[in-house]
Amino acid sequence: MAYTARKIPFVGTPDTNPETKPFFQGADAGKLMVRRCTSCKKVHHYPRELCPFCFGSCEWQEASGKAKVYTFSVMERANPPYAIGYVTLEEGPNVLTNFVDCDFKALKIGQDVKVTFVKTEDGGPSMPFFTPA
């Protein structure tokens, strides 16, 4: 089953939550931004100001964009079908995403993927998606 581009919705704006605005600014510049804790050094997702592991302060860093498929499900009832899934980033966290520019039938849990960016509809920000590496 081939990938067909679909309109990607967004809700609110990158300004809705000031805490996460740099994530969307990064995505618009082709960078996958993640938060790393300055205390426990762990990377988490979705991004927060306070570390969800220790409540320490976090700084932004650009992720490598390399990841492995953790799981996925192809919504065949949708038109066009789309593949939602989690990827495990090289930096650690599992991240919810979609898989694009690939044959859904050939997708495999554990396979290597890399980040790519897609603009959301109605002038919304870009978001990170993943495609086979």
Add this chain to the structure above:
Amino acid sequence: MSLKGAAYIAGAWEHPTRKAPDKSIALLHAECAKGALEDAGLTKDDIDGYFCAGDAPGGLGPLSMVDYMNLKCRHVDSTDVGGSSYQVAVGHAMEAIAAGRCNIALITLSGRPRSEGQATGTAPRPGNPAAPEMQFEYPYGPATANLYGMCAARHMYEYGTTSEQLAWIKVAASHHAQYNPNAMLRDVVTVEDVVNSPMVSTPLHRLDCCVISDGGGALILTKPEIAKSLKRPLVKVIGVGESPKHQAGGEIDLTYTAARWSGPPAWEMAGIKPSDIKYASIYDSFTITVLMQLEDLGFCEKGQGGKFVADGNLISGVGKLPFNTDGGGLCSNHPANRGGITKIIEAVRQLRGEAHPSVQVPNCDLAIAHGTGGALGTRHCGSTVILERE
């Protein structure tokens, strides 16, 4: 101090409707309340505690419904954790009764997603963008079916679970639903029927999914002295547990559910183990939900759920663990897209000996009713209730 036995379920009533275009949601709540009161042999004026969740219309927890039903309450609680809210309400009501904050607690659930044409499982629904996760999830099309599909896919990858094994769960539910005149799907289906039904979101087929129905249910809980003064069989609450599970900052593991955490405190309070259970109501939004919860509640080892449910092991009179003998959410009813209360109601029927004779478990003295609310693929709550016939 253990709360074991601090409350009894004195009234339980499931609305017979599955499609109610001519009724308001508030009326459905009130009809369920009336049904549960009549079942218990109590009246509206006896209620002094009210428990509801996000399906109660009005937006300010219990306020609209206590106004509509004209209840005079000393205690209210509107903890909303989706379809698991009603097991949670049983626990909270037991705590309130034990603390003397109310004597007769009413719990209601109602809704009509079927009449409102809601595509519950397949249409992503935007929420408030101020919810911290919303902008990181909604663009990717999270709908209920694919959030559970992702769990099924990972479970298959790690443990070798098959679509045929999942199908056995629907087969068992359909065997029970044939005896329920109110069930939406009364035809007995086969494993082949399930795996050959249209794919919704891989690896879940249409028949791996629950029904979308209007309706509701209600429960009456009360303290031991009052329960023993009533004329109904005594159903004692002996164990409760509740726990949320979520993405854990990115450390999410989709191979288990919150039942892993809500089960142990309930088992410990009850002082029994899974093999003591005669009947199990297990939340069944999808077949995979049942399989994972059975593992996490300890009915089988992790990863062995596929083998456990296969070959009719969940069919009453056939297998070792009769489950969802009303047909469950998979075949009978999933009112308001929240199946928690109907799980408790069928467990009460079984313990009273009032289930359909074709599915009644002989000498049913211990039952479990487990709920899941939210989505296994992102965040959800698990809630466990263990009941004993006295």
